[in-house]
Amino acid sequence: MNFSAEELRRFATQIFTKIGCPENEAQLAADVLVNADLRGVDSHGVARLSGYIRLHEKNRLNATPKIKTVHETPSTAVVDGDLGLGLVVGPHAMNLAIEKAKNVGSGWVSVKNSNHYGIAGYHSMMALKEDCIGISLTNASPLVSPTFSKERLLGTNPISIAIPTKNQPPFVLDMATTTAANGKLEVLQRKELDAPEGWLQDKDGHITTDAKGLMKGGSMRPLGGDREHGSHKGYALGAVVDILSAVLSGANYGPWVPPFVAFIDPAPNPVGEGLGHFFGAMRIDAFRDGEEFKSHMDNWIERFRASETVNPDEKVLIPGDPEREMTAERLKNGIDLLEPVVKDLSELGEKLGVELIAGNS
Amino acid sequence: MNFSAEELRRFATQIFTKIGCPENEAQLAADVLVNADLRGVDSHGVARLSGYIRLHEKNRLNATPKIKTVHETPSTAVVDGDLGLGLVVGPHAMNLAIEKAKNVGSGWVSVKNSNHYGIAGYHSMMALKEDCIGISLTNASPLVSPTFSKERLLGTNPISIAIPTKNQPPFVLDMATTTAANGKLEVLQRKELDAPEGWLQDKDGHITTDAKGLMKGGSMRPLGGDREHGSHKGYALGAVVDILSAVLSGANYGPWVPPFVAFIDPAPNPVGEGLGHFFGAMRIDAFRDGEEFKSHMDNWIERFRASETVNPDEKVLIPGDPEREMTAERLKNGIDLLEPVVKDLSELGEKLGVELIAGNS
Numbered sequence: 001m002n003f004s005a006e007e008l009r010r011f012a013t014q015i016f017t018k019i020g021c022p023e024n025e026a027q028l029a030a031d032v033l034v035n036a037d038l039r040g041v042d043s044h045g046v047a048r049l050s051g052y053i054r055l056h057e058k059n060r061l062n063a064t065p066k067i068k069t070v071h072e073t074p075s076t077a078v079v080d081g082d083l084g085l086g087l088v089v090g091p092h093a094m095n096l097a098i099e100k101a102k103n104v105g106s107g108w109v110s111v112k113n114s115n116h117y118g119i120a121g122y123h124s125m126m127a128l129k130e131d132c133i134g135i136s137l138t139n140a141s142p143l144v145s146p147t148f149s150k151e152r153l154l155g156t157n158p159i160s161i162a163i164p165t166k167n168q169p170p171f172v173l174d175m176a177t178t179t180a181a182n183g184k185l186e187v188l189q190r191k192e193l194d195a196p197e198g199w200l201q202d203k204d205g206h207i208t209t210d211a212k213g214l215m216k217g218g219s220m221r222p223l224g225g226d227r228e229h230g231s232h233k234g235y236a237l238g239a240v241v242d243i244l245s246a247v248l249s250g251a252n253y254g255p256w257v258p259p260f261v262a263f264i265d266p267a268p269n270p271v272g273e274g275l276g277h278f279f280g281a282m283r284i285d286a287f288r289d290g291e292e293f294k295s296h297m298d299n300w301i302e303r304f305r306a307s308e309t310v311n312p313d314e315k316v317l318i319p320g321d322p323e324r325e326m327t328a329e330r331l332k333n334g335i336d337l338l339e340p341v342v343k344d345l346s347e348l349g350e351k352l353g354v355e356l357i358a359g360n361s
Numbered sequence: 362m363n364f365s366a367e368e369l370r371r372f373a374t375q376i377f378t379k380i381g382c383p384e385n386e387a388q389l390a391a392d393v394l395v396n397a398d399l400r401g402v403d404s405h406g407v408a409r410l411s412g413y414i415r416l417h418e419k420n421r422l423n424a425t426p427k428i429k430t431v432h433e434t435p436s437t438a439v440v441d442g443d444l445g446l447g448l449v450v451g452p453h454a455m456n457l458a459i460e461k462a463k464n465v466g467s468g469w470v471s472v473k474n475s476n477h478y479g480i481a482g483y484h485s486m487m488a489l490k491e492d493c494i495g496i497s498l499t500n501a502s503p504l505v506s507p508t509f510s511k512e513r514l515l516g517t518n519p520i521s522i523a524i525p526t527k528n529q530p531p532f533v534l535d536m537a538t539t540t541a542a543n544g545k546l547e548v549l550q551r552k553e554l555d556a557p558e559g560w561l562q563d564k565d566g567h568i569t570t571d572a573k574g575l576m577k578g579g580s581m582r583p584l585g586g587d588r589e590h591g592s593h594k595g596y597a598l599g600a601v602v603d604i605l606s607a608v609l610s611g612a613n614y615g616p617w618v619p620p621f622v623a624f625i626d627p628a629p630n631p632v633g634e635g636l637g638h639f640f641g642a643m644r645i646d647a648f649r650d651g652e653e654f655k656s657h658m659d660n661w662i663e664r665f666r667a668s669e670t671v672n673p674d675e676k677v678l679i680p681g682d683p684e685r686e687m688t689a690e691r692l693k694n695g696i697d698l699l700e701p702v703v704k705d706l707s708e709l710g711e712k713l714g715v716e717l718i719a720g721n722s
Contacts, residue, residue: 071649078648146665179590204671249649283434284609286436307511
């Protein structure tokens with residue numbers, strides 16, 4: 001069923017206010033979610049809305065957090081999210097990083113005591129309009145096994161880096177540190193298709209092509225897939241994301257990260273508070289003339305786009321291209337939500353007294 | 362043939378002084394090279410020494426550079442390496458990053474007009490003794506094709522991140538953003554073995570298992586190997602390394618990066634000066650109490666080491682483990698250089714009047 005971004009934003013905003021979020025924070029949280037839908041990262045959009053509400057019902061999410069800076073230097077800080085929505089805590093911390101970049105060239109903020117912050121790219125891209133390079137990392141529910149392990153010790157721990165340009169659209173990397181993002185698995189599950197080798201392992205740690213392997217006690221594999229193809233690199237990148245997000249801030253790390261799904265309780269004996277994020281902003285003119293930098297970024301992008309390809313029907317993409325094309329398409333034609341998502345949102349709306357209206361007006 | 366680290370350091374130092382490097386810079390450059398040999402990264406050790414000398418003969422390397430900071434803010438800088446040895450320019454820039462971290466919490470230095478800087482890990486690890494997290498990136502000779510491309514547009518563009526610990530050895534990630542490092546290919550070439558699929562493509566862009574594919578006009582593949590296994594992520598990471606190292610500093614980027622081998626001329630119409638690096642240092646106590654951080658790092662490492670493995674004879678490794686074990690072994694038993702490397706160094710020594718003495722005393 002088809003919905004306009006505007007309608008989904010209104011709906012999610014009202015849902016968040018119903019659980020007690022202040023209006024402006026509810027709007028911000030809704031904007032982060034719908035931004036994921038617009039960019040085609042359906043797994044991180046409004047499909048997750050009822051998940052946040054269930055966390056709130058379990059007292060694992062604070063609708064009225066007092067977000068505090070608990071430690072800082074001119075270029076760094078640790079922020080305590082007071083168990084708020086990561087969708088609100090994230091932008092708060094990213095703004096702090098940008099402010100520090102304005103003052104001393106760069107800003108780096110590690111966050112504890114937060115919840116799931118939506119797509120990593122929302123936060124990194126906040127830096128673009130300030131002529132900064134933006135960096136956004138987060139740890140997440142443990143679903144990934146390090147190379148050689150059969151335990152779930154890491155999340156899909158994404159890395160996003162957004163870089164300003166002149167006439168070209170910005171360079172926006174936004175990637176899970178696993179071979180494939182969870183959202184891609186969900187697509188295969190719905191179509192009853194197998195997953196390629198290297199995406200998943202079963203509960204005993206052996207490679208599986210069963211796309212439902214995660215539901216059967218298996219885990220995701222780090223980028224690379226296996227040792228011979230560099231999975232130790234994907235594992236190490238996911239580890240760095242975990243450490244900068246959580247060991248540096250005082251959040252939970254590794255297998256202690258509280259799961260997003262409310263029906264799984266957090267690990268006993270937590271090693272920190274909530275989950276963790278890490279944000280960075282670097283002013284481009286803290287390095288060289290901003291216009292010069294942007295012209296060279298355009299040149300970089302144009303050279304790579306012009307690259308000769310293996311097959312004539314393929315082209316070399318620049319990070320951010322697919323998501324931007326999807327956004328243009330969905331702004332024009334609306335966001336087509338899957339039937340189970342519409343059902344879930346409608347039930348949530350009925351329960352909290354908010355109507356969901358289909359149609360792309 | 363077997364050599365002590367001390368002897369290789371002495372030999373390389375004297376070679377560098379013979380081309381005019383000041384004594385202290387020659388010592389530093391030799392230390393960076395031999396550190397690679399000790400860590401088992403043979404492709405980046407003294408085996409490269411004559412390559413640097415050939416660059417000097419071609420006037421593509423300045424033995425007496427005046428390294429200058431050309432732009433800076435309290436937490437950032439651009440350094441002009443004056444076409445010096447990256448082995449000297451790198452540590453200079455990393456020290457500047459650490460100094461800024463001491464002043465304002467973090468320091469970020471992008472470098473232009475440099476040459477090959479050895480192993481990325483040498484520079485990131487300089488931060489450890491200052492209780493900083495160290496970051497080291499560099500671009501490199503174009504050998505890697507972006508996903509879907511058949512051109513060589515990127516280097517193996519490594520990422521190194523070093524993180525301090527308490528009683529555990531430090532966490533040291535040091536990885537090429539390709540599926541496999543060039544050094545691993547060289548091992549297969551010598552043994553006349555095939556490379557696994559996903560490491561290389563031939564000159565038409567098709568996957569090849571010919572370990573000598575690079576010599577036949579092929580290229581390396583980004584981490585992931587192919588689109589289905591996430592090679593667009595490896596490509597994007599390599600791209601970020603290129604941009605932070607070169608677009609941000611004013612060095613050459615992408616296909617314009619000057620090749621390390623002196624017999625290939627740099628591309629005409631350069632887009633910048635020399636090649637580029639990027640360094641970062643973050644003081645851990647700019648985020649939280651340093652001892653607290655280090656205790657949690659130990660806890661992180663101990664939990665991952667204790668992980669249940671798929672096969673009982675495997676264990677989960679922490680980034681830096683293999684290199685540290687190799688260092689201990691080679692400090693004890695010496696560094697076994699391959700015959701062609703010994704021959705190459707002996708000839709170099711003869712030409713410049715420096716004796717190379719075998720044996721691990």
